[in-house]
Amino acid sequence: MSKIINIKAAARSKAGKGAARAVRRTGMVPGVVYGDKKSPENVSFTYIALEPHVNTGRFLSTLVDLEVNGNTIRAIPRDIQFDPVKDRITHVDFLRLGKDARIAVDIQVHFKNQDASPALKSGAVLNVVSHTVSLYCPADFIPDEIVVDLTGMQINQSIHLSDVKLPDRVTSASRDDVTLCAITAQAKEEEVVADAAVSAEVPATNQKAPEAAAAAAGGKPAAGAKPAAGAKAAAPAKGAAPAAGAKAAAPAAAPKKK
Amino acid sequence: MLQPKKTKYRKAHKGRIHGKATSCNTLDFGSFGLKALEPDRITARQIEAARRALARGMKRAGRVWIRMFPDVPVSKKPAEVRMGSGKGSTEYWAARVKPGRVLFEVDGISRAIAEQALALAAAKLPIKTRFVARLGE
Numbered sequence: 001m002s003k004i005i006n007i008k009a010a011a012r013s014k015a016g017k018g019a020a021r022a023v024r025r026t027g028m029v030p031g032v033v034y035g036d037k038k039s040p041e042n043v044s045f046t047y048i049a050l051e052p053h054v055n056t057g058r059f060l061s062t063l064v065d066l067e068v069n070g071n072t073i074r075a076i077p078r079d080i081q082f083d084p085v086k087d088r089i090t091h092v093d094f095l096r097l098g099k100d101a102r103i104a105v106d107i108q109v110h111f112k113n114q115d116a117s118p119a120l121k122s123g124a125v126l127n128v129v130s131h132t133v134s135l136y137c138p139a140d141f142i143p144d145e146i147v148v149d150l151t152g153m154q155i156n157q158s159i160h161l162s163d164v165k166l167p168d169r170v171t172s173a174s175r176d177d178v179t180l181c182a183i184t185a186q187a188k189e190e191e192v193v194a195d196a197a198v199s200a201e202v203p204a205t206n207q208k209a210p211e212a213a214a215a216a217a218g219g220k221p222a223a224g225a226k227p228a229a230g231a232k233a234a235a236p237a238k239g240a241a242p243a244a245g246a247k248a249a250a251p252a253a254a255p256k257k258k
Numbered sequence: 259m260l261q262p263k264k265t266k267y268r269k270a271h272k273g274r275i276h277g278k279a280t281s282c283n284t285l286d287f288g289s290f291g292l293k294a295l296e297p298d299r300i301t302a303r304q305i306e307a308a309r310r311a312l313a314r315g316m317k318r319a320g321r322v323w324i325r326m327f328p329d330v331p332v333s334k335k336p337a338e339v340r341m342g343s344g345k346g347s348t349e350y351w352a353a354r355v356k357p358g359r360v361l362f363e364v365d366g367i368s369r370a371i372a373e374q375a376l377a378l379a380a381a382k383l384p385i386k387t388r389f390v391a392r393l394g395e
Contacts, residue, residue, distance in 0.1 A: 057394015084283035084358030085295060087390070108394070125321055125366050131289075131392065186318070204334035204346045 004063040004074075005053055009043040011069050020091065029089050033066060033075055036096040043068055043094075050089055054080060061105045061142050066094060076103065076139065101139040104173040106132040109146045109180055116151040119183045124155050127182045133161055134173040143167050148180055158182035259302040260328050261351045269345055270330050275299075279358035287323045288363035289392045290372035296385040299352040300361075302328040308379040312362060315375025320366030326353040361387065369395065 009031065012023060020030040023044045034040040043066070053059050059077050066073040075094035083090055095103070109130060114120050133146060146166075148159055161178040172178065275297035285291050305328060312322055328351035335346035355361065362379060364372050373389055380387045 055393060057392065059393075082284075084278045084280070085293075123319075125319075127321065128289075128365060204336045204349045207336035207347065 004065055006065045006067060007045060007049050007053070009045050009066050009068045012042045012044050015042050024090065029092060031092040031094060033068075033073060033094040033096055035075075036098040036101075038096060041068065041073075045092065047089065050092065054089060058108055058144065061107050061144075063097075063139065063142065064094065074139075076105070076142075097139045102136060103139050104134050104136050105142055107135050107143055107146055108132055109148060111148045111150055111181060113149050113151045117153040117183065119153055119155045119157075120150065123186050124183050125186055126150070127184050129158075129179045129181055133178055133180070135166070135170050136173040137167075137170040141167070141169055143170060146180075150181075150183075153183050155183055155185055259306045259351075260324075261302055262327075262329050265329075265331070268331065269333050269348065273330075273354065275354050275356055277356060279356040282325050282360055283358040285360060285363055285390060285392050288321065288365035289395050290365070290367075290369065290376065291325075291360045291363040291390045292376045292380055293388045293390045294355045294359045294361055294385055295357050295388055297354075297356050298385045299330065299332070300326060300328070300355050300383060300385070301332075302351045302353075304383055305353065308362070308382040311382050312364070312375050312379040315378040316364065316367055316371060319371075320364055323363040325360050325363060326355060328353045330354055355385065360390065 010028075012019065012030070014022075015032075019042075023030040027047060028044040029047055029050055031043045031045055032040055033043055053062065056062075059080065062077070064075050064077060066075050073094075074097045076097060077092060078095045079091075079093040080089060081091040082088065097103070109128075109132060111126065111128070114126065117124075120126055135143070135146075137143065143166075146164060148164060150159075153159075159180045159182075161172050161174075161180060164180070166172070279294070283293075305324065305326065309322065309324060316322070330352045331348040332350050332352050333346040334349035339346075361383070362376065364375065367375070369391065372391075376387075376389055
């Protein structure tokens, strides 16, 4: 069972995003305590009081004694909100715990004896499906972690929650048998091939301007197009009888500029 | 390179990238990851270059998740073409990334190798990024 930690908190009167932002501007972290059939209570914490506990990674499964204006409230953290860019704590929810309360808690799963698995030794990959499992347990008996032993695991084997022995009075909060991990063969590098239907369109950098394309065609521009430099060579010599098709090759009119 | 199998429309508006990522901003699969700190378009070519650098940096161990997809067609006109005559054809595909988005996740390797490999991948991207780890790792 994890130990109980003490955190000092200050009560705050106003609720809502404006009040919460005002609290954040002072360097504090807004929070709320609810549950146990009592009205919710708005609180605030100093950042330093929260951060070390949150960074342990098991804050959401740790019992907390909140000291709010001289009163002690037994609670468990239910949710932590972070700033998406700076990863600073922006809000914390606490659930007030009554006597003999049973709660669902997310417990971390740890995998041991990876060296004792012949598959993992030979280069297979441990695919962790669930980093945490939701367990239903008494509030005063929350397991620290669930340890999964990987000794003797082969390729294509998987471990489910039913394969792990849970402590007394602790049951799974999920109806399904949760998959904890699977051992898979090392994936080969695959080249993602672009779909031909979409890539049929020629990228702009591979396209040519209409004028350049006409020049590249061999000096036989269409009617109205500017004759290319190579067109002179195709013209008949002076005095010679013009070929039958020569007229058609000559430009009919001056090119019209846009 | 990544690109959609089929699209509803062939061309897209340029658009602007506003705000912070409201989804895909936490590690959901792996133990370590790379988080975007700036908004930008990341092309399929850049994603592929980063993925290769990451795979090489991890020495082909562990597992990689790519948490962005280049679904925006970016068009361009050919060289030496006068203005007008409609929108150019699709040149490349890009993913619009907001700050806070987790771009890559890795698992099955040590923290030291993950930091090194993700730094190599970050060098292939046009934005500032930050290494992130699961709490308690």
